[in-house]
Amino acid sequence: MLSVVLAGIAVLGNTLGGYQFAFIDINRFGSYLPAILLESMTVFGDGVFLLVLVLLFTCRHVRFHWTILFGSLLSAVVINVLKDYFAMPRPPAVLDVETFNLIGRAYQARSFPSGHSATAFLLASVCFCYTKNVYLKVTFISLAVLVALSRVLIGVHWPMDVLVGGALGIVLGVSAVMITVKWPFGVCAVLHLFILSLMVAACVVIFMHGNDYRLAMPLLYAAAGAALVQFIKDYILVK
16 A cells, blocks of 8 residues: 555656656755764665664574565666666756755766665565564654655655655565565575575675765664674574
């Protein structure tokens, strides 16, 4: 239902205001918020950070890991194909950067759909399906909404991008849950070891290469370090 709502808003907005609808109205609020807050919000849609978070909070949840891997691969294919096909310019490529709030690198191309929004809603949707706690369900979706909103507030995506990206993330996340329940291929020890290796590698990548959003680096370093400690505790030092 939420994916339909997001897609419906995107269609309505595009019909009434064009592809760039509501960008300036939403983006201007970003100038009232601390840059460190916006950058810290937006990194939660980064694919590498997603793997770090999964390792940190669900270290021994084998089936969840399989679902996230399958969903991430599915999302990577779908989102990148759409980005290359539509090849829509981002706000910094269309508007004068002095006329809107821009934080971080002025990305120019491959705007539609938003990969960060898709990643955030994919993770939120999988978590939504794996928990029975209503409050946690609401929290996961709310956090995904904030991540998507941050992409507009920092000036690197149009509202259309994040709405469609969010809708796709939900569909792909729920699809990943349904498919991996029926196809437990990734629950085997060999593939789980591969998935763990990817998550550990994601932590190493953060320490070695960082992220474009420098103000969020303390958060990224702390999460990556904690994830590695959790991995050692649960897999290396386990009796």
